[in-house]
């Protein structure tokens with residue numbers, strides 16, 4: 001278990017918003033993540049954890065500073081964990097495009113060079129980070145997960161691949177079918193190779209059809225999102241999930257785009273959804 005180095009701590013809504021760095025055995029790099037500990041945790045109670053996965057170009061700070069989530073985490077008494085979206089560093093492979101390389105790890109374990117050595121974000125967010133969080137902070141083993149865009153893909157995919165680990169999953173404008181849409185096809189070809197049959201293991205729309213554990217799912221999508229429907233296609237996932245017997249709430253939000261303004265507008269309902277699933 002790696003040691004944590006405290007990077008910063010801010011008091012917000014009576015809790016602590018902390019950034020920590022540590023050596024990751026998954027990525028072989030120094031990783032930074034943020035955790036929000038609500039007042040209830042600071043008072044000595046173990047609290048459930050809500051994991052947030054961000055989208056392309058983000059690190060742990062986008063959601064921390066733009067979504068308004070700490071007020072809700074304080075009110076509901078849940079910890080929030082916000083990882084980076086890729087390994088980083090001068091020695092870590094990168095690409096000049098915003099949708100590949102640093103800031104664009106797609107939450108997969110890369111098998112192709114030059115990415116394979118460091119781009120193991122599936123192992124990081126699904127296994128290493130939860131173990132680290134549960135060892136270092138006053139949290140229970142109750143978990144839930146949500147995310148945005150590339151992080152919405154990550155949240156749905158990680159939840160579906162780990163039955164019973166998460167109480168619920170929700171997403172804002174998720175990339176639900178990366179094997180069939182341009183962002184996903186580009187990233188999966190680079191990270192996983194040209195054999196598209198090997199991509200299915202990370203595609204939520206394909207995973208949901210075969211999933212036995214039916215956790216509740218919530219998806220919000222803005223209809224003024226400039227990446228909708230070309231990159232996102234949430235209705236494809238919703239149809240597959242409902243056919244497989246999942247309960248899915250899907251909201252198409254008139255006038256909303258892909259930004260954190262959209263996320264901030266509906267973050268309350270995502271917290272209420274996860275709180276209900278966590279029995280809060």
Ligand SMILES: N[C@@H](CCC(=O)N[C@@H](CSC=O)C(=O)NCC(=O)O)C(=O)O
Pocket residue numbers: 054055056057058062066098148149150151258259260
């Ligand atoms: N720079 C790109 C668009 C990048 C972008 O919109 N990133 C989104 C996530 S998109 C899917 O994963 C984001 O969350 N950005 C960070 C923010 O704080 O808004 C372009 O120009 O098209």
